Amino acid sequence: MIRIGKLPIAVFALGIIIFPWLAREITAISHYTDIMVFVGIYCLITIGLSLLMGYAGQISIGHAAFYGIGAYVSAILTTRYGLNPWFCMFIAVLITGGIAFLVGAPSLKLKGHYLAMATLAFGVIVYIIFNEEAGWTGGPDGMSGIPGLSLFGFEFDSIERYYYLVWGFVFSAFIFTVNLIQSGTGRALRAIHASEPAANAMGVDISRFKILVFVYSAILASLAGSIYAHYLNFINPSTFDLFFSIKLLIMIALGGMYNIWGAIIGAGLITFLSYEWLHYFKELEVIVYGAILLLVTIFLPKGLVGVPEIAKGWFRR
């Protein structure tokens, strides 16, 4: 297993910190900071999903639902009841975690295709609810007027301030997840992935771990959703559809699911593809995603993170 070293994290942190300054200086990329906010939001989701898929060996094609629940709970509680956004974020985490537990417990007993379909069905049901319960969610028109975030009077009212907030969250989640992977919990997950009968025989409560990771990934997605809602001040159901769940899958597959860095790489590349490089070719977007996913599955099953390993293999020959 690839050890996740401290140096790359420090270097990356440095890069993230100076990036907005760089963007300000170079006009051509000055809008990149805004894109990077989205990259950060998506990273929060992909970090959790990567743990679920790569380490625990499960699949979810319904994570857009948790993203959406986080967003809508934050939106509804702040706009309707005027509650403090941070408190609402916390409530959203509790609600999403609870739903993830209720859905996860029966679902994670299923394997392979059954699990994939169950998560897909769940994701679509939640999407339908967002669209239908207009009394709460505003229906297809969405909800607007969602307040921004502020901390002790410090307003997060600019793109750059949001950038640092989001990436602060991302690094916290990243380090927490890395710690998990390198602990007994991470070992248990890898054991489950390698051989369930042996893990069982050694005392690992497999369903407990699967549910734990599932709920954890749902909580991260919920945080991402809340942050998203407060950033855009507007949400609508189309953001949280099946296609977004599949886009998350593509991010993980492209980056590589067996290494947490893959989550960051995948989220970064696909987000830039979506907002920047394919901006003028919207009709091709879906085809490109499909092609990327297919090519990665056939030729790079370990994702981009696995490329150094492949290259090493070539040079040895």
Add this chain to the structure above:
Amino acid sequence: MTVVNGENILEIQGVVVVFGGLMALSNLSFQVKKGMIKAIIGPNGAGKTTLFNVITGSFPPLKGSIRFKGRSIEHLKAHKIADRGVSRTFQTVELFGNMTVLENVMLGCHTRVRTSFLSSGLYLPGARRKEEEMREKAVKILKFIGLADKFEEPADNLPLGEQKMLEIGRALATEPELICLDEPAAGLNETETYVASSLIKAINARGITVLLVEHDMKVIMNISDEIVVLNYGQKIAEGTPEAIRNHPRVIEAYLGSEA
């Protein structure tokens, strides 16, 4: 055999297991005294691995009871049975190929050294200490089984003999009172078999009861205190190695009924 104080650590009573119309285990009963090495032998398909699977909780028996240290375990899930103190190895080695030798054994410590999700993620001092604890335990076990120089080796890279040792080491990390070894000598050459037998005796010397499935008769006769013979899911004989060696039904089962 270590000093046996006469009490049973494992009691199998009237166990029946059926697979799609086939009776894999039929009204099976026997006891294992604490501290002994008991062997299960029988021709292929006699139900030996099925017996291990039902003892260690892979699935419940259709009928019958299994009592470990006086408490019934036949309805418990595998990981709970491991918690109670029963561990096992597998007929076809089931190592965690995606981890190193050391990590495989550290996983075995899982059931005795519990870390919480939160303290692991936050890398709290408590979690760090427990990780160190597990590491030390694993190192000790690896030294005991003779793999001390291969900590960082990916488990998949080991030769078969060492893989089997590693599996035993991993099982030992759960601090079992009863260890079920499924064909520990299968596929091993003479030297490796000798090492394995010595290891089993050393494990028993530490007070751990051993339940052993094996085909290698030399090993069986050499280290077992008692033997149970299965054929077609039924117990056809039980007794000391000498008694079994000359038992007519055992000879018949292995050689066919022309003898």
Add this chain to the structure above:
Amino acid sequence: MEKITLAGQLFQYLITGLTVGSIYAMVAVGFNIIYNVTEIINFAQGEFVMLGGLIMVFFHVTVGLPLILAFPATVILVTLVGILLDRLAINPIRQPTVLTLIIATIAASILLKGTAMFIWGKDPYDLSAFSGRSPISVFGAVIQPQYLWVIGFLIVIVIILSIFFNRTIIGKAMSACADNPDAASLVGINVKQMILLSFALSAAIGAVAGITVTPISLMEYDRGAMLAVKGFGAAVLGGLGSFPGAILGGLIIGAIESFGAGLISSGYKDAFALIVLLVVLFFKPSGILGSIEISRIKRF
């Protein structure tokens, strides 16, 4: 004008349910054919239906071919797509794990959807009904003749498949592959060819579903996903791998959806089938006609 009685209303829902259920049954049958031979669940199954509808629109409306020619042309073209899917997406995978195959068929489904969006845009397309749109009145219900075409085609497909699998050599070879691929290849059956055939057959059936349903509910580029999930629900409800189960499952889900939309809430129409799927998966994954052993033994 006749007054619509409650009985008539309910009968209306039933017929609609059986019609849309026939579509789900066809998708479910398609799932089963591929699953039986390969144990793969083809997430792109719904795209075959979508392509059937849109390509039919192309041949019949855009190019102007008469129905009798456009129909087989469409089926052949979609069958080719199915073959391409096997050759390009499934066959090339060197280390097929369950996760990889799931992702591969998802990738294929997005590719097909993206291509359809590129070619046809996001608008829904209509087809003229096969025998006109004058409604037939049966037991107080008002039925579009096209409904009967859909149900009729399902029956035809069932008959053809029964003959194929039970009476023809190729069909029996496919069944053999399903039961035991190793033994089948030992007696000389080319398993890879059988896999190809299973994709081709599923695509053809999906195409028929798409062609027959478009005059009723139109067709657009992104209909595939929901059809696939509901068709999967039908297959699982009936027992994955069982053809009578697929038919039964499809009709039941169609009926539940229709009655649910009519009596409870039309906005939640799609949710009914999904809820049924979840209930089946959570409580009886072997389905109505499947057996628990089969669902455990089938390597997943």
